[in-house]
Amino acid sequence: MQLPWGTDLLREIANYRSEGLTQLFQLFSELGEAEGYILVVTFIYVAMNRQLGFRLAVLVLLTFCLNHLLKTAIMNPRPFVAEGEWMTMWAASAERARHLVSEYSTPSGHAMCAAAFYGFLFTQVRTLWAKVASLFVVLLIGLSRPYLGVHYVEDILLGWLSGGMLAFICACYAAQIGQVWERQRPEAQVGLLVFASLLVWIVGGDSLNQPPTPVIGILGFLTAIVLVEPMERRYVGFEAHSGVAFQRVLRHLVTLACVVLTLALLGWLSDLAVERASLLGHLAKYGRYAAAGAAGLLLAPLIFVKLGLAHGRAVSMDHS
Numbered sequence: 001m002q003l004p005w006g007t008d009l010l011r012e013i014a015n016y017r018s019e020g021l022t023q024l025f026q027l028f029s030e031l032g033e034a035e036g037y038i039l040v041v042t043f044i045y046v047a048m049n050r051q052l053g054f055r056l057a058v059l060v061l062l063t064f065c066l067n068h069l070l071k072t073a074i075m076n077p078r079p080f081v082a083e084g085e086w087m088t089m090w091a092a093s094a095e096r097a098r099h100l101v102s103e104y105s106t107p108s109g110h111a112m113c114a115a116a117f118y119g120f121l122f123t124q125v126r127t128l129w130a131k132v133a134s135l136f137v138v139l140l141i142g143l144s145r146p147y148l149g150v151h152y153v154e155d156i157l158l159g160w161l162s163g164g165m166l167a168f169i170c171a172c173y174a175a176q177i178g179q180v181w182e183r184q185r186p187e188a189q190v191g192l193l194v195f196a197s198l199l200v201w202i203v204g205g206d207s208l209n210q211p212p213t214p215v216i217g218i219l220g221f222l223t224a225i226v227l228v229e230p231m232e233r234r235y236v237g238f239e240a241h242s243g244v245a246f247q248r249v250l251r252h253l254v255t256l257a258c259v260v261l262t263l264a265l266l267g268w269l270s271d272l273a274v275e276r277a278s279l280l281g282h283l284a285k286y287g288r289y290a291a292a293g294a295a296g297l298l299l300a301p302l303i304f305v306k307l308g309l310a311h312g313r314a315v316s317m318d319h320s
Contacts, residue, residue, distance in 0.1 A: 005152035025144035032110035047248035071104035111159025119167030217289040224293025237313035
């Protein structure tokens with residue numbers, strides 16, 4: 001379905017591109033990718049506020065999935081694709097452009113996730129500079145997409161609107177939702193996660209053999225976060241506020257290392273065993289990202305508690 005979004009404004013914006021502006025907007029565009037959220041979430045989780053980091057992680061992952069379902073339902077191609085001008089009109093590398101051209105456009109995932117994530121963060125922080133920074137990041141992540149030519153302006157407005165609504169709902173009802181979830185038995189939680197993952201998998205793809213590959217890793221991370229975080233809280237229980245600034249930075253680095261190394265090692269093993277584009281390859285990717293999430297939320301806290309980078313139950317049990 002081709003929506004009546006025009007490219008005239010995008011062509012006008014392209015006339016004002018410069019090397020400096022392009023680099024700036026590419027930076028904020030990268031910040032709106034999954035890797036950017038991993039950087040921010042892990043730091044908040046291990047160095048500032050565990051509960052806030054957990055809620056932000058779940059919110060952004062759910063937003064990624066919902067955005068993919070909306071794009072699949074609307075099926076609006078990206079700008080300049082129908083005209084065949086995307087290679088010249090997009091300010092993106094050839095490799096990145098070939099990846100983007102296979103995805104739908106409406107609403108913008110960058111704008112939607114940024115509005116949900118940083119919009120919710122805006123409601124949770126108290127300092128004025130943090131609130132201003134949150135709004136600033138939402139604005140620049142969203143504006144980066146039409147500047148680079150890969151989204152219509154209307155995609156950004158719809159993304160901001162839908163993401164803002166999610167942030168509002170989360171700000172109002174996060175505590176109640178968390179209480180309802182924690183009252184469920186573990187097997188019910190697992191069943192619900194499996195059902196939700198299969199639903200996104202089937203609805204977001206053409207068939208079980210063509211699942212929505214952009215969200216497979218996200219579903220794996222989400223599964224790990226929801227299932228493993230209570231285990232970490234019970235058996236490790238690190239204190240995010242403990243330690244000096246240097247120790248908090250080290251905790252962040254340890255967590256990132258656990259996630260990245262797990263993804264790299266399991267990715268290498270998976271490539272040896274299965275074809276990435278096959279059903280088994282997709283299942284392996286799901287498991288790989290679930291394992292990486294578990295490494296970041298359970299293994300990493302255990303490591304930095306044992307190394308004395310944070311206080312936690314693991315330390316107190318050793319001395320009991």
